[in-house]
Each structure stands twice: as structure tokens, then as C-alpha cells.
Amino acid sequence: MTAKVAPGQAGDDPATPTLTELLSQRAKDSPDREFLRYGEWSWSFAEIDDWTSRLAHRLIEVDGVRPGERVAIMLPNVVHWPVVWLATLKAGAVGVPINSSYQRADLAFVLRDSGARVVFTDADRADLIADVVAGEGVRVVDVADDGSEKFPATPPAAPIEGGALANLQYTSGTTGFPKACMLTHDYWVRLGWICASVTGLGPDDVLLTAQPFSYMDPQWNTALALTVGAPLVVLPRFSASTFMADVRRHRATFFYVLGSMPTLLSKQPPTPEDRDNDLRLVFCSGIPAGLHARLEERWGAPWREVYGMTESGIDLFSPFDDSDAVGSGSLGRPVPTKQIRVVDPDGSEVPDGEAGELVIAGRPMMDGYWNRPEDTARVLRDGWLHTGDVVVRRPGDGIRLVGRIKDMVRRGGENVASVEVEAALERDDRVVSAAVVAEPDETLGEEVKAFVQLAAGVPAELATAERIVERAGKELARFKLPRYVEFVADFPRTPSERIAKTALKARAAADRGVTYDLGARRGFLGIEVVHDVAVLTLRRPEKLNAMDVATRRRLASVIREFGTGETVRGIVLTGEGRAFSAGEDLDSVPSTEAGMREAFASFHDITRAILETRIPVVAAVNGIAVGGASEITLCCDTRIGTPKTVYYQPENGRGITISNASSVLLRRLIGNHAMRVVLGSPRIRADEALRIGLLDEIVEPGALIGRAIDTVVEWTPEGNTTALHLALLRPTAEDVEAAFAREDLAAAQAWESGVLAAGIQAFLSTRDTEKETST
Known part of the structure; x- marks a missing residue:
């Protein structure tokens, strides 16, 4: 029986230098003890040792594999995966794990880049692989009939040392094609040795993993199981709804989860059986700080952060007896075999408390990237691995992750770490998972966009987006809050369960989901895209939704952005609450002639923006439309109202x-009725507005936006000439500019006479008196 690796031994060299010797040792000292468990089937150390020896002979004698040659493994989570891997190592060859979900392009790249001579797979993938490698002399082996039975159960006489290459471990490849980390036997053995020491696991424990075996986590779990002589339970895949039931069923005492897994687990409905388990400890990467204590309390075991990369194995960890780590957000401290620094872009160490890049030295460490000397030199400099992670080091508080160097949003003059915003969003019970990316912005350079996966039953609507961001605003500085929120059903993910943001952005560009622009926080304009129609909602805190200059400028800019027709087929303009909108915000009334001119110019610009679009613009007049806001609807191609619609233009008075x-x-629209509407300033209700032509249609309030969207769709069939007809039917630019000139002159005369200022002051005085009376 093997003994535990003592806590103080983490910095020592492992007692056994290679994975193959570890397996041989376990088969000798614990031959009948369980090693691997898949579902209801299990295999002992001796059985796996014999099987891998026979398969190693087959590789050498049938497939002609020589030491250092590459053998690829493209399988889901079945027992054949670790068997082929360990057999490959016994043959002195190098394993090449391939994600079992890869399609032609990724598969072809990895096979050609690695130079694999043999590929082990199953019937579901054999034809794809055979097609990709046709004519290249690569053997494809179906693991259902590996032909190993006739070979001896003694290991081949292939000399293997700790420094021998064991894996070409391809990274997730979230940006471009992946790179292969060259990992040795010593890398894997040392990783298992360190984890055994810091966890205190032993032969009486039960390890469990659910990640794809092509990723490194199940592989270091295998090394850990071999180190301590404990069984490893392998689930087919990670499922948040069944994971803890599997933990209970298999009586697992240890598992490792990362990325979104803790959040997904925490959002499962609590059950009376939650604490009915044998868990002793959990390793995790990316525990949301706000969930940490709740995870421990719910399942009754300590959860501790561990930090590492494929390139470096394990680097930082929080000891299980360190209760101060709970909820701290700390990644822990270096393991005994690693040294760390926090540096600026020039490589100079930054003071404690300041953000910088985490760089790491020590063992285990990759030998470099396969066939990528330039990438290796960029990442490994003078023995230090540059992780690309931005961290802050505080004395006595370990290392805190701030974000990725390439995963930051540069908004104006501020840096926004995506990971910080994601964590704040995911602490909302309405949110299952979130991903934050940079969205180009003409004014600020980049804006913050959040992709959000909602919990079951939560509606993907504007109010939800606002509430989620409002809650995050209690934790984050205002400049860090997402301007854009796009709701998604799921996320594309890497084999390590991290969100593949490049793939996510590409998917959104090709097929955008329900998206809201919360830029209304800086101009009070809501933006939603529904069925390829942009729905723009005017909304301000006041009951009449009065518009200031910033709102009008923003509205004109958004109309121009969508008006090209490149991203939407039409625009619907509506309001919030009981009002479509009012015109000038008299709380910020112009106090100078220049301000008055600016106000008029911003109204003119909305008219130009609407009349210049190549797509239909529909006014969905949901309530009272006052002054300049009612005038905005006149520029639209049609106006649809409800029985509550009212037009009111009090300017003359x-x-x-x-x-x-x-x-x-x-x-143009209502002929001689225009005189009465302007000079008499009556309130024109829906029925009369329809009769004289201010409205083209009246529908029930609940059907208003849907009818407006349907109108856009009706007017923009495939192969349409809508843009040409809009240009023919709308007033000419010359007529519009001439009208602007007349109106500007009239405004200047009203300003010079003092009538304008007096009228505004009278309105404000009346409103203030009404407020005092009501209180």
C-alpha cells in the first residue's frame, strides 16, 4: 500500500520519475485496487498496467511507432482514452490529445502540426479522420478493436526518462489556431506529486472528474490517482444538474471544477441531499468571491482556489486549513517549486497593491511550444513564463486576479477588466453566466458589452437588462458598467470550459441575439433589436420624457448607425410610460442664443438622420407626444398610435x-389642419389624429410595437427596392434645409424679442407652483 505524500514534501523531487513507472509501481504494490471507474465499470491498477503494455507492443510492432513519434487520441470520455495515452508513453512515444468535437479544419491543423503517425478514435469519428488524412500515410485505429490481446502484458523495453516528452498538449485556441505545449513525464509526475502533497489525499480517497479527457485536468487527475493509489471516477461530461448526484453516488471525496462550473452548480435548486456526500475537499479555479462561502456551506466541504496554466501546471494554491481565503478572491500563494513576480510592461517589478502581469518560474514547466520558437521566446523569457494575467499582490492577502492583458476594455481613459465585470454580473440570481468584451465606439474608443445567459424563466427584455446592470452598479464604478447587453441561450466554450470569446463575438456578428443599448444612462435612449428591427425607446426620469441636447444627439447618431441598413431592416421609434416624449427639456433650457441655436440644431439633425436612412422609420406613438417630440414623428415614414395617443404642440402659446x-x-401631411395644430395648440386625440393624417393606424397598446415591427417587415421583402422608393416619397433635402433656415430665423427673432425666455419662465413658474401645492 502506498503512503500519502506528506505536506512538507511538495518541494521535493518525486520518488518516481515517469508516469509509466508510477503505473508499474501501483500495479505491484496495489494490483487489485481500483484505478479507473467509468459508469458501472471499473479497472484495477494491474488490469490497466497489463492492457497498456499489450497496446504499447501493438504500437511498436504493428504501427511501427518509434520513441519520440506522435500518437493522436481523438475520443470522448471513455476508458480507452487514458489507456491509449499510457500505452503511448510505454512505447516511448508522445501523446497528442485532440478535442473529440473538432471538425475538419481544427482536426487537420492539429494532425499536420503535430506530425502524428497514428490516430486512435472510435466509429463515430473514424470516417472524418480517414478523410482528413487520406494519402498522408497516417494509420487510423478504432479502439473498439485495438488488436492488443495477442501481445505480452509485460512493458516494452523502451528506455524512458523524466525529461522525455510525454504530450503535445494543444491549448484551447480561443484566438487563432492552438499552440502545442511540450510537456514531459516530469511535468505530469511533479504535478501529481505537488497536488498530492498540498491536498493530503491518499489511497482511501475517491477522485472524480467531468472535463473532457483531451484537456489537461483529467490527465493531472490521472497522475494524482497514480501518485496516491486512489481510484479516479470519470464522468462522460459535465452536467450541472446531475454532477453532485454523481459525486454522492460514487462517494467521491475530491474533485476539481473551473470556469463557469461553480456558478452553474450554485444555481441548481437546493435539495435535502446536498450535504449527504463524502466530500473532503474541492479544488477550483475561478470561484466567484461572493459564492465561495455559500458553496462550502451548501456542500459541507472546503473549496480552495488553485491557479495554473497548461504551460506551467500548478503555480498558486490556497491551503485547505486557510479559512481566511474563503470569499477573499485570493488565488493563494506559490507552491514550493515556483517563484512569482508581478511586473509592468518593461519587466520591472511593481509595488504591492499595483496591478501588473504575473510571471512565473520553477517546475513543472513546459519545454516550449512545438514548432513555435518565436511564440516560445515571447512567453518564456529568461526562465520566466509570462502568463498574460493581470494581478495585484497584497502582503498577507496573496494574489488577486484582475483580468487578462488581452481581455480588458479600454473605455475612454479607463481600463475595465472583463473578469471583474463578469463576476459582478454573475452574482445576480437572474444570471447563469456572463462574458464581457470590448465593443468599438467612435467617442470612447471601446465600450463595455456583456453577453448574458439568463436563468430559466427570466425574460430576455429591456427591464431585465436594466435591473441586472443596476445591481452590478452597486459593486462597480459607473465607467465599468456594460452599455450593451446581449442575451444568449448558451456560450461557445473551450475544452477547459472557458468561454471562447472570439467565437462568441463571431457568432454575434453573424446572428445577433436580443440586444439592448443601455446608453440611455448617458442620454436616456433605450435600444433593442427584435427580428432585425431596431426599436429605439425615448425615456427620461420625468413623466413626459423630455429630451435634452445629449439625448437628441444620441438619437440622431443611432438612427444614422442603423439607417445604413447593414445591420437592421428598419427602425421603430417609441417612448416609455404614458408618454411618447416631450420636446425641449425645460430643466436645462438654453440660457444663451448659442445654446438656443444648439438646441434647434440637434432637432434638425434628427430630421436629417431619419430622412437620410435607406430603411423605413416607423413612429410607434404610445402616448402623449409633446412639442419637438411630436414633430419628430412627422419625419417618420408612418405613424402608428393607440387609443391613448395624443398630439400636443404648445409652442405658440x-x-x-x-x-x-x-x-x-x-x-405636407395634414394640409390646412397645420394652422390650427400650431397656432391653436389644441390636444389632438387619437381618433382626430387618424382622421386628419397625423396617425396612419390605431392599434391596442399591447400590439403597438409588434405592429410597427410587422410594418417594417412588410415593407422590406427580399430583393426589395425600398431604399429607392423612400428617396422618391420623402421630401427633398433642399425643401427640408429651406424649412430649417426659416425656422432658425423665427427662433432667433423670438429670442431677441424676449418672448421665448418669458414663455419658458412662465411655464416653469406654473409648474413649480403646482409642485408646491401638491406637497
Whole structure:
């Protein structure tokens, strides 16, 4: 029976230098003890030792594999995966794990880049592989009939040392094609040895893994099981809804989860059986700080952070007896075989408390990237691995992750770490998982965009997006809050369960989901894309949704952005609450002639933006449309209202002149009724608005937006000439600009006479009196 690796031995050299010798040792000292368990089937150390020896002979004698040659493994989580891997190592060859879900392009790249001579797979993938390697002399072996039975159960006489290459371990490849880390026997054995020491696991424990075996985690779990002589349970895949039931069923005492797994587990409904398990400890990477204590309390075992990379194995960990680590967000401290530094871009160490890149030296460590000397030199410099992770070191508090160097949003003059925003969003019970990326922005350079996967039953609507961001705003600085929220059903992921952001952004570009622009926080304009139609919602805190200059500028900019027709087929303009919108925000009324001109210019710009679009613009007038806001609807190609729609233009009575080229558009739409609407300033209700032509249709409130969207769809069939007809039917630019000039002149005369200022002041005084009376 093997003994535990003592806690103080983590920095020592492993007692056995290679994985193959470890397996041989376990087969001798514990031949009948369980080693691997898949479902209801299990195999002892001796059985796996014999099987891998026979298969190693087959590789050498049938396939002609020589020491150092590569053998690829493309299988799901079946027992043949570790068997082929260990047999490959016994033959003195190098294993090449391949993600079992790879398709032609990724598969072809890995096979050609690695130079694999043999590929082990199953019937589901054999034809694809054979097609990819046709004519290249690569043998494809179906593991269902590996032909190893006739070979001896003694290991081949292939000399293997600790420094011999064991794996070409391809990284997840979230940006471009993956790179292969060259990992030795010593890498794997030392990784298992260190984990055994810091966990205190022994032969009476039961290890469990659910990640794809092509990723490194099940492989270091295998090395750990061989080190301590404990069984390893391998699940077919990770399923948040069944994972803890499998932990109970197999009486697992240890597992490792990473990425979104802890969050997904925490969001499963609690059950009375949660603490009915044999767990002693859990390793995890990426525990949300706010969930940490709840995870431990719910399942009754300590969860501790461990940090590492494929390139370096294990680097940092939080000891299981360190209760101060719970909820701290700390990644822990270096394992005894590693040294760390936190450096600036020039390589100089930064003071404690300042953010810098984490660089690591020590063992285990990859030998470099296969066939990538330039990439190796970029990442491994003077013996230090540059991780690309931005961290902060605080005395007595370990290392805290801030984000990835390439996973930051540069918003204006501020750096926003995606991981920080993601953590804040995921602490919301409405959110299953989140991914934050940079969205190009003309003004700020980049804006913050969040892709959000919602919990079951949570509606993917504007109010949900607002509440999620509002909650995150209690933890984050305002500049870190997402401007854009796109709801997704799921995320593309790497084999390590990390969100593949490059693939996510590509998917969104090809087929955008329900998306909201919460830029309304800086201009009060909500943006939603539904069925390829942009729905723009005017909304302000005041009951009439009055618009200021910033709101109008933002509206014109967004209309121009969508108006090209490159991303949407039409625009719907509507309001929030009981009002479509009011015009000038009289709480920020112009106090100078220049301010007055700026106000008019911003109204004019909305008119230009609408009339220049190549797609239909529909006004969905949900309630009262006052002043300049009602004039905005005149620019639209149609106006659809509800029984609650009211048009009201009080300008004449307040000494304000019309804008938005209304002197052309009103007469064009409603003829002689324009005089009464402007000079008499009556409230025009829905039925009359329909009769005189201010409205083209009236529908029930609940059907308004849907009808507006349907109108856009009806007007933009495939192969349409909508853009040409819009140009023919809309007023000419010359007529509109002439109207602007007349209106600007009238506004200037009203300003010079003092009528405009007096009218506004009278309105404000009346409103203030009403407020005092009501209180």
C-alpha cells in the first residue's frame, strides 16, 4: 500500500520519475485496487498496467511507432482514452490529445502540426479522420478493436526518462489556431506529486472528474490517482444538474471544477441531499468571491482556489486549513517549486497593491511550444513564463486576479477588466453566466458589452437588462458598467470550459441575439433589436420624457448607425410610460442664443438622420407626444398610435417656434389642419389624429410595437427596392434645409424679442407652483 505524500514534501523531487513507472509501481504494490471507474465499470491498477503494455507492443510492432513519434487520441470520455495515452508513453512515444468535437479544419491543423503517425478514435469519428488524412500515410485505429490481446502484458523495453516528452498538449485556441505545449513525464509526475502533497489525499480517497479527457485536468487527475493509489471516477461530461448526484453516488471525496462550473452548480435548486456526500475537499479555479462561502456551506466541504496554466501546471494554491481565503478572491500563494513576480510592461517589478502581469518560474514547466520558437521566446523569457494575467499582490492577502492583458476594455481613459465585470454580473440570481468584451465606439474608443445567459424563466427584455446592470452598479464604478447587453441561450466554450470569446463575438456578428443599448444612462435612449428591427425607446426620469441636447444627439447618431441598413431592416421609434416624449427639456433650457441655436440644431439633425436612412422609420406613438417630440414623428415614414395617443404642440402659446422642418412636414401631411395644430395648440386625440393624417393606424397598446415591427417587415421583402422608393416619397433635402433656415430665423427673432425666455419662465413658474401645492 502506498503512503500519502506528506505536506512538507511538495518541494521535493518525486520518488518516481515517469508516469509509466508510477503505473508499474501501483500495479505491484496495489494490483487489485481500483484505478479507473467509468459508469458501472471499473479497472484495477494491474488490469490497466497489463492492457497498456499489450497496446504499447501493438504500437511498436504493428504501427511501427518509434520513441519520440506522435500518437493522436481523438475520443470522448471513455476508458480507452487514458489507456491509449499510457500505452503511448510505454512505447516511448508522445501523446497528442485532440478535442473529440473538432471538425475538419481544427482536426487537420492539429494532425499536420503535430506530425502524428497514428490516430486512435472510435466509429463515430473514424470516417472524418480517414478523410482528413487520406494519402498522408497516417494509420487510423478504432479502439473498439485495438488488436492488443495477442501481445505480452509485460512493458516494452523502451528506455524512458523524466525529461522525455510525454504530450503535445494543444491549448484551447480561443484566438487563432492552438499552440502545442511540450510537456514531459516530469511535468505530469511533479504535478501529481505537488497536488498530492498540498491536498493530503491518499489511497482511501475517491477522485472524480467531468472535463473532457483531451484537456489537461483529467490527465493531472490521472497522475494524482497514480501518485496516491486512489481510484479516479470519470464522468462522460459535465452536467450541472446531475454532477453532485454523481459525486454522492460514487462517494467521491475530491474533485476539481473551473470556469463557469461553480456558478452553474450554485444555481441548481437546493435539495435535502446536498450535504449527504463524502466530500473532503474541492479544488477550483475561478470561484466567484461572493459564492465561495455559500458553496462550502451548501456542500459541507472546503473549496480552495488553485491557479495554473497548461504551460506551467500548478503555480498558486490556497491551503485547505486557510479559512481566511474563503470569499477573499485570493488565488493563494506559490507552491514550493515556483517563484512569482508581478511586473509592468518593461519587466520591472511593481509595488504591492499595483496591478501588473504575473510571471512565473520553477517546475513543472513546459519545454516550449512545438514548432513555435518565436511564440516560445515571447512567453518564456529568461526562465520566466509570462502568463498574460493581470494581478495585484497584497502582503498577507496573496494574489488577486484582475483580468487578462488581452481581455480588458479600454473605455475612454479607463481600463475595465472583463473578469471583474463578469463576476459582478454573475452574482445576480437572474444570471447563469456572463462574458464581457470590448465593443468599438467612435467617442470612447471601446465600450463595455456583456453577453448574458439568463436563468430559466427570466425574460430576455429591456427591464431585465436594466435591473441586472443596476445591481452590478452597486459593486462597480459607473465607467465599468456594460452599455450593451446581449442575451444568449448558451456560450461557445473551450475544452477547459472557458468561454471562447472570439467565437462568441463571431457568432454575434453573424446572428445577433436580443440586444439592448443601455446608453440611455448617458442620454436616456433605450435600444433593442427584435427580428432585425431596431426599436429605439425615448425615456427620461420625468413623466413626459423630455429630451435634452445629449439625448437628441444620441438619437440622431443611432438612427444614422442603423439607417445604413447593414445591420437592421428598419427602425421603430417609441417612448416609455404614458408618454411618447416631450420636446425641449425645460430643466436645462438654453440660457444663451448659442445654446438656443444648439438646441434647434440637434432637432434638425434628427430630421436629417431619419430622412437620410435607406430603411423605413416607423413612429410607434404610445402616448402623449409633446412639442419637438411630436414633430419628430412627422419625419417618420408612418405613424402608428393607440387609443391613448395624443398630439400636443404648445409652442405658440409659450413663445417657442416649431423645428424639425415642421413648416414643410406638417403642411405636407395634414394640409390646412397645420394652422390650427400650431397656432391653436389644441390636444389632438387619437381618433382626430387618424382622421386628419397625423396617425396612419390605431392599434391596442399591447400590439403597438409588434405592429410597427410587422410594418417594417412588410415593407422590406427580399430583393426589395425600398431604399429607392423612400428617396422618391420623402421630401427633398433642399425643401427640408429651406424649412430649417426659416425656422432658425423665427427662433432667433423670438429670442431677441424676449418672448421665448418669458414663455419658458412662465411655464416653469406654473409648474413649480403646482409642485408646491401638491406637497
